Amino acid sequence: MAPGPGSTWGLQAVSGAxxxxxxxxxxxxxxxxxxxxxxxxGEEVLADRLPLLGVPFSVKESFGLQGMPQSTGLVSRRGLxxxxxTPPVALLKRAGAIPLGVTNxxxxxxxxxxxxxxxxxxxxxxxxxxTPGGSSGGEGSLLAAAGSVIGVGSDIGGSIRMPxxxxxxxxxxxxxxxxxxxxxxxxxxxxxxxxxxxGPMCRYAEDLPAMLHIMAGPNAQRLSLFDRVVEQxxxxxxxxxxxxxxHELRYGFQIWRTxxxxxxxxxxxxxxxxxxxxxxxxPVWPVWELIKWMLGKSDxxxxxxxxxxxxxxxxxxxxxxxxxxKEKLQHEMxxxxxxxxxxxxxxxxxxxxxxxxxxxxxxxxxxxxLQDRLPLALARYxxxxxxxxxxxxxx
Numbered sequence: 001m002a003p004g005p006g007s008t009w010g011l012q013a014v015s016g017a018x019x020x021x022x023x024x025x026x027x028x029x030x031x032x033x034x035x036x037x038x039x040x041x042g043e044e045v046l047a048d049r050l051p052l053l054g055v056p057f058s059v060k061e062s063f064g065l066q067g068m069p070q071s072t073g074l075v076s077r078r079g080l081x082x083x084x085x086t087p088p089v090a091l092l093k094r095a096g097a098i099p100l101g102v103t104n105x106x107x108x109x110x111x112x113x114x115x116x117x118x119x120x121x122x123x124x125x126x127x128x129x130x131t132p133g134g135s136s137g138g139e140g141s142l143l144a145a146a147g148s149v150i151g152v153g154s155d156i157g158g159s160i161r162m163p164x165x166x167x168x169x170x171x172x173x174x175x176x177x178x179x180x181x182x183x184x185x186x187x188x189x190x191x192x193x194x195x196x197x198x199g200p201m202c203r204y205a206e207d208l209p210a211m212l213h214i215m216a217g218p219n220a221q222r223l224s225l226f227d228r229v230v231e232q233x234x235x236x237x238x239x240x241x242x243x244x245x246x247h248e249l250r251y252g253f254q255i256w257r258t259x260x261x262x263x264x265x266x267x268x269x270x271x272x273x274x275x276x277x278x279x280x281x282x283p284v285w286p287v288w289e290l291i292k293w294m295l296g297k298s299d300x301x302x303x304x305x306x307x308x309x310x311x312x313x314x315x316x317x318x319x320x321x322x323x324x325x326k327e328k329l330q331h332e333m334x335x336x337x338x339x340x341x342x343x344x345x346x347x348x349x350x351x352x353x354x355x356x357x358x359x360x361x362x363x364x365x366x367x368x369x370l371q372d373r374l375p376l377a378l379a380r381y382x383x384x385x386x387x388x389x390x391x392x393x394x395x
Contacts, residue, residue, distance in 0.1 A: 073116025104138030168360030190270025
């Protein structure tokens, strides 16, 4: 891991580390060693009070980690430092975990890779010519390369699930609202709060429920995370696999794009993407920004400009035909399980080994709202069956 913004074994995953050579993290680790030595009640006492004592973790840069950069890949926010911790980060620290630093994202977290003009483009540890996904791609890349033990990501359209799939690690998109998204940038607006999920990312399935229990704070009791589901699964897996087809999913992107731009219950629309790109000044003019990009003069990525252009040309009014497609899809899926972010369903991304090309394969495990414990338990079962995370250096 590089001691600051830049390359991590060529991965370009880290956007900020806590001091030269991780001095702050190393100092905290020394304090943990001293605490263990001085504890007279045994390690069990510490484990109960500080369940993640000494565990290193990393954080997607869109979250506040006190003293660390929080640009979210926007050039105008370069050098901006978080003043306070995002709530799930604070809870992990309170549980004894030691933050290493923050990791790269796509510009304003709105693309399926992790590239911006502040830190560059993150790469996949299984093949440096391939993407680690986005927008939590720096996090996924770093975890897969064993540069961190556990990490924090967010998902509003696949931003935990895709990086975990591309990098062969575990991740969980929680039921929206269970884990706080306060002090994240961009901030939620419009109906984003109904769809945005903050969740854990890691190499081992057993770490997911432990992390989620801590990150959720008092909301953890809503999830019944430690039911004995694993034992039931291992006792037989008496399930019948049935292939189902949801024809309305062909309209999934159009539904997602439209609902992401609808006003909230008070009629307040989400903050326009062109305004976010223009922070802290005026909104960008996408056509002019595209011309600047073609001349190599733009501070923004092509992905960000394209999203701003799409925003200007896409109608936000919900058409009656799209509403019918959405309602039919929701009805069909609720009968079975109940499109994943818009419906607010929890999802665990689970690795299933490597392909013949040596690239990660995986599956998404979906459950009903607040049933997060079910896909988390099944992920542990599949980890035992398929081997879970594979060291990219051991191919």
